[in-house]
Every structure is written in C-alpha cells, then in structure tokens.
Amino acid sequence: MAVMPSKKGNFHIPGASRHLPPDKEFHAEHITIQLKVDLEKKQISGTCRTRLIPLREGIAALHLNAREMRIVGVSLDGAKAPFEHDGDILTVSPPGPLAKATHELRVDYSAEPRQGVYFISPDEKLPDKPVQAWSQGEPEFSRYWYPCHDHPNDKATSEMVITVPEAYLVISNGKLVSKEEAGGWVTFRWKEDVPHSLYLNSFVVGKFGVIEDEAEGVPLQYYFPESKRGDALRLFGLTPDMLKVFESLTRTKYPFEKYSQVAVHDFMIGGMENVSATTLTDTRFPDERSEEDYAARYSRPDRNHIELVAHELAHMWFGDLVTAKHWSHLWLNEGFATYFQALYTREKFGEDEFRHDMLSKADSYFEEDDSMYRRAIVDDTYVYADDVFDSYAYEKAAWMIHQLRYILGDDLFFDATSEYLRRYAGSNADTHDYMKVLEEKSGLSLEGYFEQAFFKGGHPEFEVSYSWDEGSHTAEVAVKQAQQTDELTPIFSLPCEIVFYVPATTGAVKNGGRHVKRVHLGSKEERFHFELPWKPSIVEFDPEERLLKKVKFEKPVSMLLSQLEVSVDGSSRRRAAEGLSSFIGSPEVVQALERAVRREDQHFSVRSEAARSLGKIGSKDALEALMGLSGMSNRRVRRAVVAALGEFKDERVAKPLLAALRGDESPYVQCQAAVSYGKARLPDAFAVITSAVGMPAPENAIAEACLEALGYVKDSRTREFLRRHLPYGTPTRVRAGALKGLSRLGWLEEVDVATLKEILLEDKEYTVRAQVLEVVSELLDRRLLAAVREASEKDADPRARRRAMEVAIRLADSSSVEKALNDVKDDVERVKTEGKEFRERFSSMKLA
Numbered sequence: 001m002a003v004m005p006s007k008k009g010n011f012h013i014p015g016a017s018r019h020l021p022p023d024k025e026f027h028a029e030h031i032t033i034q035l036k037v038d039l040e041k042k043q044i045s046g047t048c049r050t051r052l053i054p055l056r057e058g059i060a061a062l063h064l065n066a067r068e069m070r071i072v073g074v075s076l077d078g079a080k081a082p083f084e085h086d087g088d089i090l091t092v093s094p095p096g097p098l099a100k101a102t103h104e105l106r107v108d109y110s111a112e113p114r115q116g117v118y119f120i121s122p123d124e125k126l127p128d129k130p131v132q133a134w135s136q137g138e139p140e141f142s143r144y145w146y147p148c149h150d151h152p153n154d155k156a157t158s159e160m161v162i163t164v165p166e167a168y169l170v171i172s173n174g175k176l177v178s179k180e181e182a183g184g185w186v187t188f189r190w191k192e193d194v195p196h197s198l199y200l201n202s203f204v205v206g207k208f209g210v211i212e213d214e215a216e217g218v219p220l221q222y223y224f225p226e227s228k229r230g231d232a233l234r235l236f237g238l239t240p241d242m243l244k245v246f247e248s249l250t251r252t253k254y255p256f257e258k259y260s261q262v263a264v265h266d267f268m269i270g271g272m273e274n275v276s277a278t279t280l281t282d283t284r285f286p287d288e289r290s291e292e293d294y295a296a297r298y299s300r301p302d303r304n305h306i307e308l309v310a311h312e313l314a315h316m317w318f319g320d321l322v323t324a325k326h327w328s329h330l331w332l333n334e335g336f337a338t339y340f341q342a343l344y345t346r347e348k349f350g351e352d353e354f355r356h357d358m359l360s361k362a363d364s365y366f367e368e369d370d371s372m373y374r375r376a377i378v379d380d381t382y383v384y385a386d387d388v389f390d391s392y393a394y395e396k397a398a399w400m401i402h403q404l405r406y407i408l409g410d411d412l413f414f415d416a417t418s419e420y421l422r423r424y425a426g427s428n429a430d431t432h433d434y435m436k437v438l439e440e441k442s443g444l445s446l447e448g449y450f451e452q453a454f455f456k457g458g459h460p461e462f463e464v465s466y467s468w469d470e471g472s473h474t475a476e477v478a479v480k481q482a483q484q485t486d487e488l489t490p491i492f493s494l495p496c497e498i499v500f501y502v503p504a505t506t507g508a509v510k511n512g513g514r515h516v517k518r519v520h521l522g523s524k525e526e527r528f529h530f531e532l533p534w535k536p537s538i539v540e541f542d543p544e545e546r547l548l549k550k551v552k553f554e555k556p557v558s559m560l561l562s563q564l565e566v567s568v569d570g571s572s573r574r575r576a577a578e579g580l581s582s583f584i585g586s587p588e589v590v591q592a593l594e595r596a597v598r599r600e601d602q603h604f605s606v607r608s609e610a611a612r613s614l615g616k617i618g619s620k621d622a623l624e625a626l627m628g629l630s631g632m633s634n635r636r637v638r639r640a641v642v643a644a645l646g647e648f649k650d651e652r653v654a655k656p657l658l659a660a661l662r663g664d665e666s667p668y669v670q671c672q673a674a675v676s677y678g679k680a681r682l683p684d685a686f687a688v689i690t691s692a693v694g695m696p697a698p699e700n701a702i703a704e705a706c707l708e709a710l711g712y713v714k715d716s717r718t719r720e721f722l723r724r725h726l727p728y729g730t731p732t733r734v735r736a737g738a739l740k741g742l743s744r745l746g747w748l749e750e751v752d753v754a755t756l757k758e759i760l761l762e763d764k765e766y767t768v769r770a771q772v773l774e775v776v777s778e779l780l781d782r783r784l785l786a787a788v789r790e791a792s793e794k795d796a797d798p799r800a801r802r803r804a805m806e807v808a809i810r811l812a813d814s815s816s817v818e819k820a821l822n823d824v825k826d827d828v829e830r831v832k833t834e835g836k837e838f839r840e841r842f843s844s845m846k847l848a
C-alpha cells in the first residue's frame with residue numbers, strides 16, 4: 001500500500017548535536033566596550049575591558065569567543081599578554097596560573113562584522129534607506145562584535161562607550177552617563193549596573209526622533225524615524241500602562257535604570273529585549289486608519305503592535321532580570337514573555353480578548369506541530385541555537401504556563417512566580433529551578449506535570465461524548481485521548497472542567513443553572529458520571545480554555561444552538577459557532593449563525609467564527625445571510641464576513657467585495673477583499689485586483705494581499721504581472737506578496753525557477769529569501785533542490801540555513817507517490833492555464 005509521506009519533518013535535522021552549557025573559566029564582573037563605529041567603512045574598532053575572577057585555582061589560559069575580528073593586542077593586569085586567535089576563539093596565556101582574584105583583561109581589536117552588528121545604508125535601488133548601525137547579540141552573535149564568554153550562563157554589569165559622527169545618536173543599555181563632542185565626533189557613555197547575560201548588550205546608531213515618558217519612576221524613551229512621529233504613540237503609547245501591570249502581576253519593581261525602545265530599519269525580527277533598551281522593527285507603526293484593527297500581517301490578523309511592545313517589555317523580568325541558563329531552557333524567557341503579554345491583554349481588554357489571544361497562539365503552535373515537526377519544549381539537540389526559537393518555546397510554553405496557573409490557582413501561581421523572580425534576579429535559572437519554587441510554595445509534587453509539559457511533546461486530542469440516563473438522572477461523559485502515543489507523546493494527566501447547563505424552569509426541579517464539575521484526566525479512555533437535577537441543555541468540556549488541546553465533541557444541533565445563544569463563556573459560544581458549520585442544509589442553523597454575527601454585545605471572535613461557519617456551510621441561504629452582513633460596524637467582524645464571501649463561486653459576491661476593496665475604512669478589510677475576490681474567481685478579477693495594488697496601507701499590506709490574490713486568478717497576464725514585482729528595490733512585503741502569488745499559481749516556468757534561484761542565493765533581503773524557501777516547500781519543485789542545498793550551507797542567516805535544510809530534506813524525500821501526485825497536479829494546472837492562455841490569445845487575435 002502506498003503511504004502518503006507525512007508533511008512533518010524531524011526537529012533533529014542532520015548535523016544536530018547535543019549542546020550543554022559550556023564550562024566557565026571565569027566570572028566576568030564588569031565589561032567596558034569602547035568602540036568607534038565607522039558608518040562608511042562598516043567597521044568597528046576599539047577596546048573591550050573585562051574585569052574577571054577565575055572560578056578555579058590554577059587556570060592556565062583564558063578562552064573567549066571572538067569570531068572574525070582582528071586582535072591588535074591583549075594585556076592582562078596592565079602587562080602585555082601572549083595570545084592566539086584562530087578566527088573564532090581567542091586564547092590568552094598569562095605568565096603563570098592565575099590567582100583566584102580580580103584581574104583586568106584588555107583586548108584591542110577591530111572588525112567588519114558579517115553578523116552581530118548590521119550596517120544599514122542606502123543603495124542605488126533603495127536610495128531612501130536611512131544610515132544606521134545596530135547590534136543583535138541573541139543568541140550567539142555578541143562574539144562577532146566583542147570578545148567574551150558568549151553564552152547566557154554568566155552575568156556582568158556593563159559600560160558601552162561608543163563614538164560616532166556627531167550627527168548621530170547612540171542608544172544603549174542602562175543610564176546615559178556622558179555625551180562628549182570632539183572634532184566632528186560624539187562619544188556616548190552608557191552604563192548598566194544590573195548584572196545581565198552578555199547577549200543582552202546592545203547599541204543602536206542612527207538619526208531618530210524621540211518622545212520621553214515616565215511610569216512608576218522609570219524614565220521611558222521611544223525612538224522612531226522622524227517620518228513616523230505622528231504614529232509613534234500609536235505604537236509605544238501603552239508602555240507606561242504595561243509597565244504598571246507587569247509590576248503588579250510579577251510583584252516585582254521594573255529592574256533597570258530606564259526603558260528605551262528604538263525602531264530600527266531592516267530589523268530581522270519583531271523585537272529584541274536588549275537589557276533596558278529594546279530594539280524593534282520600524283515596520284509596526286499603525287497609522288490613523290489602521291490603528292483600530294492593526295495587524296502585523298494581513299494574513300495573521302491576530303498579531304498586532306500592542307502584542308509586540310508588551311512581549312518585549314515582559315522580557316525585562318523574564319529573560320533579562322532572570323535568564324535561562326541555556327538555550328534549551330529558552331521557554332523561561334520566551335514562554336513567559338508570551339504569556340505575560342497575553343495577561344496584559346487580559347488586564348487591558350478583558351477575558352474574551354485574552355482567550356481569543358491564547359487560542360490564536362494555540363493555532364500557531366498546532367500549525368507548526370502539524371506541518372514542521374514535534375519536539376519537547378526543553379531539547380538540547382540542535383544545529384544552531386536559533387533553531388529553538390520556535391512556537392514550542394513561545395506559544396506552546398505560554399500554554400504550559402497557563403495550565404500551571406490553572407493547576408495552582410491565581411494566588412499560588414503569581415506568588416510562586418514572583419518568588420522565582422526574587423530568587424534568581426541578576427542570575428540564571430533552568431526549568432527545574434522554576435519547578436522547585438512552585439513545589440516549595442504549593443506543596444504540590446510537580447515532577448509529573450513538568451515531565452509531560454516540558455520534556456515530552458504533543459498535546460491531548462480529546463474525543464468527548466455525552467449521554468443522559470433519564471432513570472437515574474445521570475449524565476455520562478466519556479473522554480478519550482485519541483492522540484497517537486509514542487516515545488515523545490504521552491497520555492496526559494490534567495485537571496479539567498465539565499460544565500452542565502440545567503434548565504431551572506420545571507417547577508419541581510431545584511438547582512437549575514450552571515453546574516461546574518472538576519475531574520482529573522489521566523487515562524486513554526475514561527467515563528465520568530454526574531447526577532444532575534434535570535437533563536442538561538448544554539454540556540461543555542473545558543469551556544474556559546484552560547487546557548491546550550484539540551477536541552472533538554459531537555453534540556446534537558439543539559445543544560450547539562443553545563450553547564451559541566446562552567453559554568456565559570464567549571470561547572464556548574465560539575466553539576459552538578464552529579461546530580455548527582457541519583450542519584449543512586438547516587435553515588435554523590444559518591439563522592442562528594446570522595444572529596450571532598449581528599450580536600454586538602459579544603466579542604468579535606465569536607461573531608467572526610459564526611461568519612466563517614456561514615462560509616463553510618456554503619449554501620444559498622448562507623450566502624444570502626453573508627451578503628447582508630458585509631456592513632457590520634466592527635472591522636474584525638467585517639473582515640471575517642469578507643473572507644467568508646470568498647468561499648462562494650457566485651458572481652453576486654462581486655458587489656460587496658468590490659465595495660470593501662475600494663472603499664472600506666480598514667486597510668485589512670481591503671486586503672481580505674482582494675484575496676476573496678481572487679478566490680471567488682470572478683471574471684474581472686485580474687483588472688479589479690491589479691487596479692488596487694497601489695492603494696496606500698501600512699507596510700504595503702494591500703499590495704501584498706493583491707499579489708497573493710492574483711495567484712488564484714488564472715489569467716494569461718497574471719504571471720508577468722507578478723514577475724514585475726519581484727526585483728530587489730521593490731518594497732519587501734510587495735516582493736513577498738508576488739512570491740506568494742507565484743506559489744498559488746501552482747507551478748513555475750523555467751524563467752521563474754531561474755529568478756527564484758537568484759533570489760535565494762544572492763538577495764540582500766532575508767524576508768524575501770525566506771519566502772522563496774516557502775514557495776519551494778509548497779510546490780516541491782526539484783529544479784530548485786541544488787540551490788536550496790547551497791542555501792542551507794551558505795545563507796548568512798542561520799534561520800534561513802535551517803529552513804533550507806528542512807526544505808531540502810522534504811524535496812529529496814518527497815517519495816515517488818507525492819512527486820507523481822504533484823506532477824499530475826502540475827500538468828493539470830499547466831494544461832488548464834495554457835489552454836486558457838491560448839483561448840484568450842486566440843480570441844484577442846480574432847478581435848484584432
């Protein structure tokens with residue numbers, strides 16, 4: 001029997017090996033980095049002084065990470081010291097074994113860093129780029145710009161003395177001690193007095209506007225490109241509120257001298273929590289039109305700018321004050337920052353918004369688990385330290401913390417977490433350190449939970465069923481854990497709530513209302529019995545979304561209808577709306593969903609889910625309902641309605657979609673309208689969508705969406721139109737959109753293969769190279785195998801190298817079955833398109 005190969009790969013790709021925290025020869029107490037930054041030559045030169053104490057008697061040599069730098073000289077305690085440098089490790093040999101006392105190591109050096117420090121400057125194709133230089137230490141790039149023990153397991157205080165041409169600002173860690181101008185140059189001296197891991201040292205050089213603020217006595221600075229002054233507070237404005245909330249949730253004062261955020265150009269990620277001085281991308285400023293429903297990407301509507309700012313600020317406690325001892329315990333930084341961001345969302349926007357946020361995070365994790373690989377959150381076997389920065393360390397870990405909050409209860413959870421911060425402040429921790437604090441504070445034995453949550457993989461896939469015995473007035477709930485178990489994926493042991501709504505109307509029956517029963521799940525199949533006063537109208541399984549899970553709970557339509565109508569939990573009403581999508585052909589269901597979309601008193605996530613279900617039902621009356629809903633005043637609901645309209649191949653959707661594309665006040669509704677217009681395969685799609693490409697939106701979101709949408713439009717002109725938006729010099733997101741469009745077309749012409757190869761191997765923009773890898777992964781086009789292999793070895797960015805390796809494995813592995821299927825699919829598409837292209841050419845010839 002031919003078995004379809006799984007899309008899932010293995011986290012442990014070839015070349016992966018175990019990584020343990022390295023031995024330490026010394027503890028660095030204080031580091032002073034004095035650098036001149038030459039923005040034209042893209043060079044740094046200066047001195048790094050480390051005050052250090054050997055950790056053992058008799059250390060004969062000191063080893064420091066110092067990659068690709070020129071070492072000019074080394075001295076120890078003021079005397080010249082012999083050294084060797086192999087381009088990676090600097091070995092310093094003192095005259096004799098070092099005494100266990102304080103020593104000063106001075107290294108004079110220069111470098112033109114390929115990583116660690118990035119120089120941004122305009123070029124012929126992009127003449128408007130600003131001139132900037134900024135550093136990125138995490139995870140292991142500090143070694144490219146100063147010699148140090150470049151691992152998280154040591155903490156030092158630091159001083160950054162940076163000299164730049166006098167028109168520029170330098171932003172760095174801690175307090176600004178002095179600023180001195182001389183001979184056209186200016187020197188900024190910054191000092192951070194709280195010990196921190198060395199990857200958190202940073203500097204940014206550039207020209208920025210600044211707004212100063214304050215919260216709880218902490219000075220705040222927001223730096224931005226001057227052109228974004230009007231939008232700066234839309235991005236940064238909630239910082240003081242966030243800081244107050246985090247101080248209160250952690251019961252710990254903000255730990256550093258100040259908190260600055262600086263938005264830099266071409267940043268490779270959303271943000272980086274450098275100590276007291278976060279560096280951010282400059283691509284997340286909402287404008288007046290987009291502030292209300294800002295989406296970091298139109299295709300990821302649930303990620304916004306507030307989330308980014310809160311996540312980085314939460315790191316000041318989790319990651320900067322207390323730091324994971326090793327990258328394999330990264331979740332202690334990222335899981336907490338992700339979860340505390342969600343807790344901020346809860347404080348600011350309420351429980352419904354919080355659950356929506358958590359469910360979106362769960363979806364990100366499920367997507368990665370389904371399509372990429374499954375791993376334990378704590379896993380020390382990898383190729384690059386960057387590999388562990390995935391949805392396991394972020395979203396899944398956030399969920400594992402959320403479950404701990406449920407198991408312990410709020411008081412114990414927050415109390416113990418605050419104790420963890422107190423105990424490890426200025427120091428490092430690992431997974432067991434956190435567990436031990438929780439155990440001490442709660443008296444609970446948590447080994448079992450930590451084992452399944454952090455050292456195993458997967459999640460429960462529950463299959464739940466319910467029956468009622470009228471004779472004994474007993475509800476039976478059967479719960480099966482249907483996940484495939486193996487070495488990595490266990491049967492999970494977890495508490496869970498089952499909730500019954502019992503009608504209170506039948507005279508003789510008392511105790512109507514909502515009955516909450518807490519059970520403990522721990523076996524593959526379990527049955528629970530509950531005596532209830534009356535047959536329940538609704539039965540819910542974990543309605544408050546305390547557990548990370550997939551769940552199938554088949555219920556009669558009547559129960560889902562009342563759940564959608566009356567459950568007190570928005571998240572449960574949302575699951576009801578989702579469940580109703582499988583009842584096709586019921587006018588009652590369509591009416592109930594339509595009512596749910598219209599209900600303005602409930603959270604947009606329920607209303608949007610109801611709209612999605614109408615799209616999935618796909619019937620005539622569902623379409624009619626949706627046609628009447630495209631004017632909903634909530635932008636996110638409107639976005640969902642417009643998305644659902646794209647599910648219909650019916651010319652009637654043209655009118656509301658066109659109105660949304662051309663006139664909606666929300667750019668993200670416009671984006672969605674473009675995609676839906678393409679998906680609905682309307683006859684004038686090419687003309688309509690291409691005419692909308694130039695519409696203004698933050699980060700060219702509409703152009704990106706239009707180009708992706710064109711991928712659905714089988715028109716002879718589509719491919720050429722997409723190609724025109726690929727060259728370097730076109731805005732990054734527009735290029736990414738053109739690549740998504742090409743991918744949607746389903747196959748590549750030779751000329752596209754050549755272009756993709758060139759981008760993959762030569763292009764300056766990481767985002768675009770990464771998007772090419774997604775195209776190849778999607779289309780499994782073996783003509784690109786050699787190029788992908790080459791990228792897996794030589795791409796400058798370790799994330800691209802890893803992804804290329806995964807894609808190369810998929811390409812090489814794609815068995816004859818998958819390849820044959822894809823070839824057939826390609827052939828069918830090609831014949832269809834070529835046929836259409838021919839017919840169009842033929843008909844235009846006739847006209848001409």
Ligand SMILES: [Zn+2]
Binds near residue numbers: 315333337
């Ligand atoms: Zn983070």
